Amino acid sequence: MEEHNRENHILSTQAIKRMPYYLQYLKKLAGEGIEIVSAPSIAAHFNFTEIQVRKDFSAVSTTKGKPKSGFTVKELIYDMESILGYHSVNQAVLVGVGQLGRALLSYRGFENYGLKIVVAFDQDPETAGSKIAGVNVFASEKISDLCRRMNIPIGIITVPETAAQTVCDQLIAGGVKAIWNFAPVHLSVPQNILVQNENMAASLALLSKHLEEKIVSE
Amino acid sequence: MEEHNRENHILSTQAIKRMPYYLQYLKKLAGEGIEIVSAPSIAAHFNFTEIQVRKDFSAVSTTKGKPKSGFTVKELIYDMESILGYHSVNQAVLVGVGQLGRALLSYRGFENYGLKIVVAFDQDPETAGSKIAGVNVFASEKISDLCRRMNIPIGIITVPETAAQTVCDQLIAGGVKAIWNFAPVHLSVPQNILVQNENMAASLALLSKHLEEKIVSE
DNA sequence: CATTATTCGATATCATTATATCGATATGAT
DNA sequence: ATCATATCGATATAATGATATCGAATAATG
Ligand SMILES: NC(=O)c1ccc[n+]([C@@H]2O[C@H](COP(=O)([O-])OP(=O)(O)OC[C@H]3O[C@@H](n4cnc5c(N)ncnc54)[C@H](O)[C@@H]3O)[C@@H](O)[C@H]2O)c1
Ligand SMILES: NC(=O)c1ccc[n+]([C@@H]2O[C@H](COP(=O)([O-])OP(=O)(O)OC[C@H]3O[C@@H](n4cnc5c(N)ncnc54)[C@H](O)[C@@H]3O)[C@@H](O)[C@H]2O)c1
8 A cells, every 4th residue: 555645745846935925924924913814815815726736735734624615824824834844943054155155154044944054065265263143253174063063954055166076975975965056057966865956047038038028028 | 819928938937937047057158168059968967858948949049050060159038038028127125124134235147137127125214314325215106106207127126025015016116127036025006017936935834844854754 | 791789769657736526515595 | 405506626638848768870890
Protein backbone atom coordinates (compact mmCIF):
# COMPACT_ATOMS: atom_id res chain seq x y z
CA MET A 1 0.00 0.00 0.00
CA GLU A 2 1.17 3.54 -0.74
CA GLU A 3 2.53 5.89 1.89
CA HIS A 4 0.36 9.00 2.20
CA ASN A 5 0.24 12.46 3.69
CA ARG A 6 -1.38 12.81 7.07
CA GLU A 7 -4.42 14.37 5.45
CA ASN A 8 -4.26 12.10 2.43
CA HIS A 9 -3.56 15.07 0.17
CA ILE A 10 -0.48 16.00 -1.80
CA LEU A 11 1.08 19.41 -1.40
CA SER A 12 2.35 20.54 -4.78
CA THR A 13 5.30 22.82 -5.37
CA GLN A 14 3.00 25.49 -6.71
CA ALA A 15 0.75 25.23 -3.67
CA ILE A 16 3.71 25.68 -1.32
CA LYS A 17 4.62 28.89 -3.11
CA ARG A 18 1.09 30.22 -2.61
CA MET A 19 1.09 29.55 1.13
CA PRO A 20 3.01 32.66 2.21
CA TYR A 21 0.51 34.78 0.29
CA TYR A 22 -2.47 33.15 2.00
CA LEU A 23 -0.73 33.43 5.34
CA GLN A 24 0.02 37.13 4.98
CA TYR A 25 -3.60 37.84 4.05
CA LEU A 26 -5.08 35.62 6.75
CA LYS A 27 -2.97 37.37 9.36
CA LYS A 28 -4.19 40.71 8.11
CA LEU A 29 -7.80 39.50 8.42
CA ALA A 30 -7.12 38.16 11.91
CA GLY A 31 -5.73 41.57 12.85
CA GLU A 32 -9.03 43.10 11.75
CA GLY A 33 -10.91 40.72 14.04
CA ILE A 34 -12.23 38.47 11.28
CA GLU A 35 -12.61 34.88 12.51
CA ILE A 36 -14.21 33.03 9.62
CA VAL A 37 -13.36 33.30 5.95
CA SER A 38 -14.74 31.55 2.86
CA ALA A 39 -12.85 30.16 -0.11
CA PRO A 40 -14.71 32.40 -2.59
CA SER A 41 -13.78 35.55 -0.70
CA ILE A 42 -10.10 34.55 -0.55
CA ALA A 43 -10.23 33.64 -4.22
CA ALA A 44 -11.68 37.04 -5.09
CA HIS A 45 -8.85 38.79 -3.28
CA PHE A 46 -6.10 36.85 -5.03
CA ASN A 47 -7.83 36.43 -8.35
CA PHE A 48 -7.63 32.65 -7.97
CA THR A 49 -10.47 30.19 -8.47
CA GLU A 50 -12.30 29.15 -5.31
CA ILE A 51 -11.59 25.52 -6.17
CA GLN A 52 -7.89 26.14 -6.01
CA VAL A 53 -8.18 27.86 -2.67
CA ARG A 54 -10.13 24.94 -1.21
CA LYS A 55 -7.64 22.44 -2.54
CA ASP A 56 -4.73 24.40 -1.15
CA PHE A 57 -6.38 24.67 2.25
CA SER A 58 -7.26 20.99 2.41
CA ALA A 59 -3.69 20.10 1.48
CA VAL A 60 -2.19 21.86 4.48
CA SER A 61 -4.91 21.82 7.08
CA THR A 62 -7.00 19.23 8.90
CA THR A 63 -9.52 21.98 9.53
CA LYS A 64 -12.72 21.31 7.63
CA GLY A 65 -14.62 24.24 6.19
CA LYS A 66 -18.26 24.66 7.12
CA PRO A 67 -20.74 24.94 4.26
CA LYS A 68 -22.35 28.39 4.01
CA SER A 69 -19.75 30.02 6.29
CA GLY A 70 -16.16 28.97 5.62
CA PHE A 71 -12.90 28.27 7.43
CA THR A 72 -11.60 29.32 10.83
CA VAL A 73 -8.91 31.93 10.21
CA LYS A 74 -6.86 31.10 13.30
CA GLU A 75 -6.68 27.40 12.55
CA LEU A 76 -5.60 28.03 8.96
CA ILE A 77 -2.87 30.37 10.16
CA TYR A 78 -1.60 27.85 12.66
CA ASP A 79 -1.54 24.99 10.16
CA MET A 80 0.17 27.05 7.47
CA GLU A 81 2.81 28.30 9.84
CA SER A 82 3.51 24.72 10.85
CA ILE A 83 3.74 23.53 7.27
CA LEU A 84 6.06 26.41 6.37
CA GLY A 85 8.27 25.75 9.39
CA TYR A 86 7.66 29.15 10.97
CA HIS A 87 7.31 27.58 14.39
CA SER A 88 10.90 26.41 14.36
CA VAL A 89 14.07 28.23 13.30
CA ASN A 90 16.47 27.23 10.55
CA GLN A 91 19.98 28.55 10.85
CA ALA A 92 21.74 29.91 7.77
CA VAL A 93 25.04 31.42 6.71
CA LEU A 94 25.42 34.10 4.05
CA VAL A 95 28.40 34.35 1.72
CA GLY A 96 29.14 37.64 -0.05
CA VAL A 97 28.66 40.71 2.10
CA GLY A 98 28.21 43.24 -0.69
CA GLN A 99 25.26 45.43 -1.66
CA LEU A 100 22.71 42.66 -1.71
CA GLY A 101 24.26 40.63 1.10
CA ARG A 102 24.10 43.59 3.44
CA ALA A 103 20.45 44.22 2.61
CA LEU A 104 19.60 40.60 3.41
CA LEU A 105 21.64 40.66 6.62
CA SER A 106 19.80 43.77 7.80
CA TYR A 107 16.38 42.42 6.94
CA ARG A 108 14.37 41.61 10.03
CA GLY A 109 11.57 39.87 8.12
CA PHE A 110 13.32 36.52 7.76
CA GLU A 111 12.93 35.74 11.44
CA ASN A 112 9.17 35.67 10.89
CA TYR A 113 9.75 33.04 8.24
CA GLY A 114 11.80 30.80 10.53
CA LEU A 115 15.17 31.78 9.08
CA LYS A 116 18.07 33.14 11.08
CA ILE A 117 21.36 34.17 9.50
CA VAL A 118 23.93 33.38 12.17
CA VAL A 119 27.24 33.93 10.38
CA ALA A 120 28.44 35.61 7.19
CA PHE A 121 31.56 35.27 5.05
CA ASP A 122 33.42 37.48 2.61
CA GLN A 123 36.63 37.29 0.65
CA ASP A 124 37.49 40.91 1.14
CA PRO A 125 39.90 41.32 4.13
CA GLU A 126 38.29 44.65 5.03
CA THR A 127 34.83 43.15 5.31
CA ALA A 128 35.88 39.93 7.04
CA GLY A 129 36.27 40.71 10.72
CA SER A 130 33.47 43.27 10.73
CA LYS A 131 29.97 42.91 12.09
CA ILE A 132 26.90 43.72 9.96
CA ALA A 133 23.50 44.00 11.61
CA GLY A 134 24.78 42.00 14.54
CA VAL A 135 26.20 39.21 12.42
CA ASN A 136 29.93 38.45 12.44
CA VAL A 137 31.66 38.28 9.07
CA PHE A 138 34.52 35.80 8.64
CA ALA A 139 37.08 35.10 5.92
CA SER A 140 35.72 32.78 3.25
CA GLU A 141 38.40 30.15 3.88
CA LYS A 142 36.48 29.26 7.03
CA ILE A 143 33.19 28.47 5.28
CA SER A 144 33.39 24.68 5.25
CA ASP A 145 34.84 24.31 8.71
CA LEU A 146 32.43 26.64 10.48
CA CYS A 147 29.34 25.32 8.69
CA ARG A 148 30.21 21.80 9.70
CA ARG A 149 30.97 22.66 13.29
CA MET A 150 27.77 24.66 13.70
CA ASN A 151 25.73 22.11 11.76
CA ILE A 152 24.22 24.73 9.46
CA PRO A 153 21.57 23.45 7.03
CA ILE A 154 21.22 26.52 4.74
CA GLY A 155 23.71 28.59 2.76
CA ILE A 156 22.83 31.90 1.10
CA ILE A 157 24.95 32.93 -1.89
CA THR A 158 25.29 36.64 -2.72
CA VAL A 159 28.68 36.68 -4.43
CA PRO A 160 29.36 37.63 -8.08
CA GLU A 161 28.39 34.95 -10.59
CA THR A 162 32.03 34.03 -11.26
CA ALA A 163 32.51 33.02 -7.61
CA ALA A 164 29.15 31.34 -7.06
CA GLN A 165 30.08 27.76 -7.97
CA THR A 166 33.23 27.85 -5.82
CA VAL A 167 31.28 29.14 -2.83
CA CYS A 168 28.58 26.57 -3.47
CA ASP A 169 31.14 23.76 -3.35
CA GLN A 170 32.56 25.12 -0.10
CA LEU A 171 29.12 25.22 1.48
CA ILE A 172 28.37 21.66 0.44
CA ALA A 173 31.74 20.56 1.77
CA GLY A 174 30.57 22.11 5.04
CA GLY A 175 27.50 19.89 5.08
CA VAL A 176 24.89 22.43 4.03
CA LYS A 177 21.68 20.74 2.76
CA ALA A 178 20.06 23.61 0.87
CA ILE A 179 21.32 26.64 -0.98
CA TRP A 180 19.56 29.91 -1.64
CA ASN A 181 21.27 31.34 -4.69
CA PHE A 182 21.01 35.00 -5.72
CA ALA A 183 23.72 34.83 -8.38
CA PRO A 184 22.33 34.57 -11.92
CA VAL A 185 24.01 31.23 -12.71
CA HIS A 186 23.15 27.58 -12.60
CA LEU A 187 24.88 25.76 -9.76
CA SER A 188 25.89 22.12 -10.12
CA VAL A 189 25.20 20.16 -6.97
CA PRO A 190 24.75 16.53 -5.88
CA GLN A 191 21.27 14.99 -6.08
CA ASN A 192 20.41 15.40 -2.40
CA ILE A 193 21.16 19.14 -2.22
CA LEU A 194 18.43 21.63 -3.04
CA VAL A 195 19.22 24.83 -4.88
CA GLN A 196 16.56 27.52 -4.63
CA ASN A 197 17.35 30.21 -7.17
CA GLU A 198 16.35 33.82 -6.75
CA ASN A 199 17.32 34.79 -10.25
CA MET A 200 16.18 38.30 -10.97
CA ALA A 201 17.16 37.96 -14.61
CA ALA A 202 14.52 35.24 -14.92
CA SER A 203 11.89 37.51 -13.39
CA LEU A 204 12.87 40.32 -15.70
CA ALA A 205 12.59 38.00 -18.67
CA LEU A 206 8.91 37.42 -17.95
CA LEU A 207 8.32 41.08 -17.36
CA SER A 208 9.99 42.13 -20.55
CA LYS A 209 8.14 39.49 -22.59
CA HIS A 210 4.87 40.78 -21.22
CA LEU A 211 5.68 44.36 -22.15
CA GLU A 212 6.62 43.35 -25.66
CA GLU A 213 3.30 41.57 -26.13
CA LYS A 214 1.43 44.59 -24.77
CA ILE A 215 3.13 46.83 -27.25
CA VAL A 216 2.49 44.54 -30.20
CA SER A 217 -1.18 44.09 -29.37
CA GLU A 218 -1.96 47.76 -28.76
CA MET B 1 -6.70 30.13 -39.49
CA GLU B 2 -4.81 30.55 -36.25
CA GLU B 3 -2.24 33.25 -35.65
CA HIS B 4 1.16 31.73 -34.94
CA ASN B 5 4.61 32.56 -33.69
CA ARG B 6 7.19 33.41 -36.31
CA GLU B 7 8.82 30.04 -35.80
CA ASN B 8 5.51 28.27 -35.35
CA HIS B 9 6.43 27.38 -31.78
CA ILE B 10 5.00 28.53 -28.49
CA LEU B 11 7.25 29.98 -25.85
CA SER B 12 5.99 28.84 -22.47
CA THR B 13 6.36 30.75 -19.23
CA GLN B 14 8.71 28.10 -17.90
CA ALA B 15 10.83 28.25 -21.04
CA ILE B 16 11.17 32.03 -20.73
CA LYS B 17 12.48 31.62 -17.20
CA ARG B 18 15.13 29.19 -18.41
CA MET B 19 16.42 31.53 -21.10
CA PRO B 20 18.62 33.70 -18.87
CA TYR B 21 20.35 30.55 -17.63
CA TYR B 22 21.07 29.32 -21.15
CA LEU B 23 22.20 32.77 -22.14
CA GLN B 24 24.63 33.13 -19.25
CA TYR B 25 26.17 29.75 -20.03
CA LEU B 26 26.33 30.30 -23.77
CA LYS B 27 28.11 33.59 -23.22
CA LYS B 28 30.60 31.84 -20.97
CA LEU B 29 31.23 29.25 -23.70
CA ALA B 30 31.59 31.97 -26.32
CA GLY B 31 34.14 33.64 -24.08
CA GLU B 32 36.11 30.41 -24.10
CA GLY B 33 36.11 30.39 -27.89
CA ILE B 34 33.54 27.63 -28.29
CA GLU B 35 31.47 28.12 -31.45
CA ILE B 36 29.27 25.04 -31.66
CA VAL B 37 27.36 23.38 -28.85
CA SER B 38 25.05 20.36 -28.74
CA ALA B 39 21.79 19.94 -26.86
CA PRO B 40 23.07 16.93 -24.89
CA SER B 41 26.09 18.86 -23.61
CA ILE B 42 23.93 21.78 -22.51
CA ALA B 43 21.49 19.37 -20.92
CA ALA B 44 24.31 17.71 -18.98
CA HIS B 45 25.42 21.04 -17.58
CA PHE B 46 21.97 22.06 -16.37
CA ASN B 47 20.72 18.63 -15.49
CA PHE B 48 17.88 19.02 -17.97
CA THR B 49 16.85 16.50 -20.62
CA GLU B 50 18.27 17.10 -24.08
CA ILE B 51 14.73 17.10 -25.49
CA GLN B 52 13.84 20.06 -23.36
CA VAL B 53 16.93 21.96 -24.45
CA ARG B 54 16.11 21.37 -28.11
CA LYS B 55 12.51 22.46 -27.62
CA ASP B 56 13.59 25.59 -25.80
CA PHE B 57 16.08 26.46 -28.53
CA SER B 58 13.64 25.89 -31.34
CA ALA B 59 11.08 28.06 -29.57
CA VAL B 60 13.34 31.13 -29.54
CA SER B 61 15.61 30.66 -32.50
CA THR B 62 15.27 30.18 -36.23
CA THR B 63 18.73 28.62 -36.16
CA LYS B 64 18.58 24.93 -37.02
CA GLY B 65 20.90 22.54 -35.28
CA LYS B 66 23.11 20.30 -37.36
CA PRO B 67 22.96 16.57 -36.65
CA LYS B 68 26.14 15.17 -35.13
CA SER B 69 27.50 18.64 -34.26
CA GLY B 70 24.95 21.00 -32.72
CA PHE B 71 23.97 24.67 -32.65
CA THR B 72 25.92 27.84 -33.40
CA VAL B 73 26.60 29.53 -30.08
CA LYS B 74 26.64 33.07 -31.46
CA GLU B 75 23.32 32.73 -33.22
CA LEU B 76 21.65 31.30 -30.12
CA ILE B 77 22.99 34.17 -28.04
CA TYR B 78 21.74 36.74 -30.50
CA ASP B 79 18.26 35.20 -30.72
CA MET B 80 17.90 34.83 -26.96
CA GLU B 81 19.00 38.36 -26.31
CA SER B 82 16.41 39.56 -28.81
CA ILE B 83 13.66 37.47 -27.26
CA LEU B 84 14.57 38.71 -23.77
CA GLY B 85 14.66 42.31 -24.93
CA TYR B 86 18.33 42.85 -24.07
CA HIS B 87 18.91 44.72 -27.31
CA SER B 88 16.58 47.51 -26.27
CA VAL B 89 16.28 49.30 -22.94
CA ASN B 90 13.21 49.44 -20.73
CA GLN B 91 13.04 52.36 -18.35
CA ALA B 92 11.90 51.80 -14.79
CA VAL B 93 11.27 53.68 -11.58
CA LEU B 94 11.92 52.31 -8.10
CA VAL B 95 9.78 53.15 -5.08
CA GLY B 96 11.18 52.63 -1.57
CA VAL B 97 14.82 53.59 -1.17
CA GLY B 98 15.58 51.47 1.91
CA GLN B 99 17.98 48.57 2.41
CA LEU B 100 16.81 46.55 -0.57
CA GLY B 101 15.98 49.52 -2.78
CA ARG B 102 19.51 50.85 -2.41
CA ALA B 103 21.02 47.49 -3.31
CA LEU B 104 18.93 47.34 -6.48
CA LEU B 105 19.75 50.95 -7.38
CA SER B 106 23.48 50.25 -7.05
CA TYR B 107 23.34 47.04 -9.05
CA ARG B 108 24.98 47.45 -12.43
CA GLY B 109 23.81 44.06 -13.73
CA PHE B 110 20.34 45.21 -14.74
CA GLU B 111 21.68 47.22 -17.66
CA ASN B 112 22.83 43.95 -19.22
CA TYR B 113 19.24 42.75 -18.98
CA GLY B 114 17.81 45.78 -20.76
CA LEU B 115 16.55 47.49 -17.62
CA LYS B 116 17.47 50.99 -16.55
CA ILE B 117 16.22 52.55 -13.34
CA VAL B 118 15.91 56.23 -14.20
CA VAL B 119 14.16 57.70 -11.15
CA ALA B 120 13.43 56.62 -7.57
CA PHE B 121 10.88 57.71 -4.96
CA ASP B 122 10.69 57.63 -1.19
CA GLN B 123 8.30 58.90 1.43
CA ASP B 124 11.03 59.88 3.85
CA PRO B 125 11.85 63.61 3.49
CA GLU B 126 15.53 62.91 4.26
CA THR B 127 15.86 60.41 1.44
CA ALA B 128 13.79 62.30 -1.12
CA GLY B 129 16.05 64.91 -2.67
CA SER B 130 19.14 62.74 -2.42
CA LYS B 131 20.91 60.87 -5.19
CA ILE B 132 21.71 57.14 -4.90
CA ALA B 133 24.06 55.51 -7.39
CA GLY B 134 23.45 58.36 -9.80
CA VAL B 135 19.65 58.13 -9.57
CA ASN B 136 17.62 61.05 -8.24
CA VAL B 137 15.17 60.29 -5.44
CA PHE B 138 11.91 62.26 -5.35
CA ALA B 139 9.03 62.54 -2.90
CA SER B 140 6.45 59.81 -3.41
CA GLU B 141 3.65 62.34 -4.13
CA LYS B 142 5.25 62.81 -7.53
CA ILE B 143 5.08 59.13 -8.59
CA SER B 144 2.02 59.29 -10.85
CA ASP B 145 2.86 62.59 -12.44
CA LEU B 146 6.51 61.81 -13.24
CA CYS B 147 5.81 58.30 -14.52
CA ARG B 148 3.19 59.63 -16.90
CA ARG B 149 5.35 62.47 -18.17
CA MET B 150 8.36 60.21 -18.72
CA ASN B 151 6.21 57.41 -20.15
CA ILE B 152 7.72 54.79 -17.83
CA PRO B 153 6.58 51.18 -18.47
CA ILE B 154 7.98 49.49 -15.32
CA GLY B 155 7.65 50.17 -11.61
CA ILE B 156 9.75 48.44 -8.95
CA ILE B 157 8.26 48.22 -5.47
CA THR B 158 10.60 47.94 -2.47
CA VAL B 159 8.47 49.51 0.25
CA PRO B 160 7.15 47.75 3.39
CA GLU B 161 4.21 45.45 2.74
CA THR B 162 1.75 47.86 4.35
CA ALA B 163 2.56 50.53 1.74
CA ALA B 164 2.85 48.26 -1.29
CA GLN B 165 -0.75 48.42 -2.53
CA THR B 166 -0.85 52.21 -2.23
CA VAL B 167 2.37 52.57 -4.19
CA CYS B 168 1.13 50.06 -6.74
CA ASP B 169 -2.01 52.15 -7.32
CA GLN B 170 0.09 55.29 -7.74
CA LEU B 171 2.30 53.59 -10.32
CA ILE B 172 -0.70 52.35 -12.29
CA ALA B 173 -2.23 55.83 -12.14
CA GLY B 174 1.05 56.97 -13.71
CA GLY B 175 0.52 54.60 -16.63
CA VAL B 176 3.01 51.90 -15.69
CA LYS B 177 2.32 48.61 -17.52
CA ALA B 178 4.27 46.16 -15.38
CA ILE B 179 5.24 45.98 -11.73
CA TRP B 180 8.15 44.16 -10.16
CA ASN B 181 7.10 43.60 -6.58
CA PHE B 182 9.54 42.75 -3.77
CA ALA B 183 7.04 43.19 -0.96
CA PRO B 184 5.64 39.90 0.34
CA VAL B 185 2.01 40.73 -0.46
CA HIS B 186 -0.44 40.13 -3.25
CA LEU B 187 -1.16 43.26 -5.24
CA SER B 188 -4.56 43.83 -6.81
CA VAL B 189 -4.27 45.27 -10.29
CA PRO B 190 -6.39 45.62 -13.46
CA GLN B 191 -6.32 42.79 -16.03
CA ASN B 192 -3.85 44.42 -18.41
CA ILE B 193 -1.15 45.11 -15.79
CA LEU B 194 1.46 42.43 -15.06
CA VAL B 195 2.74 41.89 -11.55
CA GLN B 196 5.99 39.97 -11.31
CA ASN B 197 6.55 38.98 -7.71
CA GLU B 198 9.95 38.46 -6.17
CA ASN B 199 8.60 37.02 -2.98
CA MET B 200 11.43 35.67 -0.88
CA ALA B 201 8.99 34.15 1.58
CA ALA B 202 7.75 31.91 -1.22
CA SER B 203 11.30 30.81 -2.01
CA LEU B 204 11.98 30.12 1.62
CA ALA B 205 8.82 28.06 1.85
CA LEU B 206 10.15 25.63 -0.76
CA LEU B 207 13.54 25.54 0.88
CA SER B 208 12.15 24.84 4.31
CA LYS B 209 9.81 22.14 2.98
CA HIS B 210 12.76 20.44 1.35
CA LEU B 211 14.79 20.47 4.56
CA GLU B 212 11.91 19.03 6.51
CA GLU B 213 11.61 16.14 4.07
CA LYS B 214 15.36 15.56 4.22
CA ILE B 215 15.23 15.29 7.96
CA VAL B 216 12.23 12.96 7.96
CA SER B 217 13.72 10.63 5.36
CA GLU B 218 17.17 10.40 6.90
C1' DC C 1 32.84 4.71 -50.12
C1' DA C 2 30.19 2.12 -46.86
C1' DT C 3 29.41 1.86 -41.92
C1' DT C 4 28.71 3.51 -37.35
C1' DA C 5 27.77 6.70 -33.84
C1' DT C 6 25.74 10.90 -32.62
C1' DT C 7 22.59 14.47 -32.85
C1' DC C 8 18.62 16.49 -34.92
C1' DG C 9 13.41 17.46 -35.29
C1' DA C 10 8.62 15.81 -35.12
C1' DT C 11 5.17 13.43 -32.93
C1' DA C 12 3.37 10.80 -29.02
C1' DT C 13 3.03 9.86 -24.20
C1' DC C 14 3.21 10.96 -19.48
C1' DA C 15 3.10 14.20 -15.23
C1' DT C 16 1.74 18.09 -12.99
C1' DT C 17 -1.28 21.74 -12.20
C1' DA C 18 -5.59 24.22 -12.73
C1' DT C 19 -10.53 24.35 -13.51
C1' DA C 20 -15.29 22.52 -13.95
C1' DT C 21 -19.14 19.69 -12.36
C1' DC C 22 -22.13 17.97 -8.93
C1' DG C 23 -24.23 16.07 -4.85
C1' DA C 24 -24.14 17.09 0.19
C1' DT C 25 -24.57 20.20 4.16
C1' DA C 26 -25.22 24.06 6.97
C1' DT C 27 -27.23 28.75 7.61
C1' DG C 28 -30.74 32.12 7.33
C1' DA C 29 -35.33 33.49 5.60
C1' DT C 30 -40.28 32.58 5.05
C1' DA D 1 -40.61 23.33 9.76
C1' DT D 2 -39.49 23.99 5.11
C1' DC D 3 -37.17 26.17 1.44
C1' DA D 4 -33.64 28.85 -0.91
C1' DT D 5 -28.88 29.76 -1.18
C1' DA D 6 -24.11 29.85 -0.31
C1' DT D 7 -20.44 27.05 0.57
C1' DC D 8 -18.31 22.66 1.13
C1' DG D 9 -15.62 18.28 -0.57
C1' DA D 10 -14.91 14.73 -4.05
C1' DT D 11 -14.33 13.41 -8.52
C1' DA D 12 -13.77 14.45 -13.51
C1' DT D 13 -11.92 17.13 -17.22
C1' DA D 14 -8.81 20.41 -19.36
C1' DA D 15 -4.43 22.95 -19.89
C1' DT D 16 0.23 23.26 -19.41
C1' DG D 17 4.68 21.39 -19.11
C1' DA D 18 8.20 17.60 -19.35
C1' DT D 19 9.90 13.28 -21.25
C1' DA D 20 10.12 9.24 -24.44
C1' DT D 21 10.22 7.30 -29.07
C1' DC D 22 11.72 7.11 -33.72
C1' DG D 23 13.09 8.05 -38.41
C1' DA D 24 16.26 11.29 -40.87
C1' DA D 25 20.61 13.68 -41.34
C1' DT D 26 25.52 14.22 -41.00
C1' DA D 27 30.13 13.88 -39.33
C1' DA D 28 33.78 10.74 -38.26
C1' DT D 29 35.97 5.93 -38.97
C1' DG D 30 37.62 2.08 -41.26
N1 LIG E 1 22.79 44.10 -5.83
C1 LIG E 1 21.65 43.72 -6.35
O1 LIG E 1 20.67 44.40 -6.23
C2 LIG E 1 21.54 42.42 -7.09
C3 LIG E 1 20.40 42.16 -7.83
C4 LIG E 1 20.28 40.96 -8.53
C5 LIG E 1 21.29 40.03 -8.45
N2 LIG E 1 22.39 40.29 -7.71
C6 LIG E 1 23.43 39.27 -7.65
O2 LIG E 1 23.85 39.10 -6.31
C7 LIG E 1 25.24 38.90 -6.28
C8 LIG E 1 25.88 39.96 -5.41
O3 LIG E 1 25.60 41.23 -5.94
P1 LIG E 1 26.10 42.56 -5.21
O4 LIG E 1 25.53 43.69 -5.96
O5 LIG E 1 25.81 42.45 -3.77
O6 LIG E 1 27.68 42.48 -5.49
P2 LIG E 1 28.85 43.14 -4.63
O7 LIG E 1 30.03 43.21 -5.52
O8 LIG E 1 28.36 44.38 -3.99
O9 LIG E 1 29.13 42.09 -3.49
C9 LIG E 1 29.76 40.86 -3.72
C10 LIG E 1 30.54 40.48 -2.45
O10 LIG E 1 31.01 39.14 -2.57
C11 LIG E 1 32.35 39.11 -2.10
N3 LIG E 1 33.02 37.95 -2.73
C12 LIG E 1 33.50 37.85 -3.98
N4 LIG E 1 34.01 36.62 -4.19
C13 LIG E 1 33.89 35.95 -3.03
C14 LIG E 1 34.24 34.65 -2.60
N5 LIG E 1 34.79 33.77 -3.45
N6 LIG E 1 33.97 34.28 -1.34
C15 LIG E 1 33.39 35.15 -0.50
N7 LIG E 1 33.01 36.39 -0.84
C16 LIG E 1 33.26 36.79 -2.09
C17 LIG E 1 32.93 40.44 -2.45
O11 LIG E 1 34.02 40.74 -1.62
C18 LIG E 1 31.74 41.36 -2.21
O12 LIG E 1 31.69 41.82 -0.89
C19 LIG E 1 25.72 38.92 -7.70
O13 LIG E 1 25.79 37.62 -8.20
C20 LIG E 1 24.64 39.67 -8.42
O14 LIG E 1 24.54 39.30 -9.77
C21 LIG E 1 22.53 41.46 -7.03
N1 LIG F 1 15.87 44.01 2.85
C1 LIG F 1 15.77 42.81 2.36
O1 LIG F 1 16.74 42.12 2.22
C2 LIG F 1 14.44 42.26 1.93
C3 LIG F 1 14.33 40.90 1.69
C4 LIG F 1 13.09 40.38 1.29
C5 LIG F 1 12.02 41.22 1.15
N2 LIG F 1 12.15 42.53 1.40
C6 LIG F 1 10.97 43.38 1.24
O2 LIG F 1 11.32 44.55 0.53
C7 LIG F 1 10.63 45.65 1.06
C8 LIG F 1 11.64 46.68 1.53
O3 LIG F 1 12.49 46.14 2.51
P1 LIG F 1 13.68 46.98 3.15
O4 LIG F 1 14.40 46.08 4.05
O5 LIG F 1 14.40 47.68 2.08
O6 LIG F 1 12.85 48.03 4.03
P2 LIG F 1 13.35 49.48 4.52
O7 LIG F 1 12.49 49.83 5.67
O8 LIG F 1 14.81 49.49 4.65
O9 LIG F 1 12.96 50.42 3.28
C9 LIG F 1 11.66 50.78 2.96
C10 LIG F 1 11.67 52.16 2.33
O10 LIG F 1 10.39 52.48 1.82
C11 LIG F 1 10.08 53.83 2.16
N3 LIG F 1 8.61 53.96 2.14
C12 LIG F 1 7.72 53.54 3.07
N4 LIG F 1 6.47 53.82 2.67
C13 LIG F 1 6.57 54.44 1.49
C14 LIG F 1 5.61 54.99 0.58
N5 LIG F 1 4.30 54.91 0.83
N6 LIG F 1 6.08 55.57 -0.55
C15 LIG F 1 7.40 55.63 -0.81
N7 LIG F 1 8.33 55.12 0.00
C16 LIG F 1 7.92 54.54 1.14
C17 LIG F 1 10.72 54.04 3.49
O11 LIG F 1 10.95 55.44 3.70
C18 LIG F 1 12.03 53.26 3.34
O12 LIG F 1 13.05 54.06 2.80
C19 LIG F 1 9.78 45.14 2.18
O13 LIG F 1 8.48 44.89 1.70
C20 LIG F 1 10.44 43.85 2.56
O14 LIG F 1 9.52 42.92 3.08
C21 LIG F 1 13.34 43.07 1.79
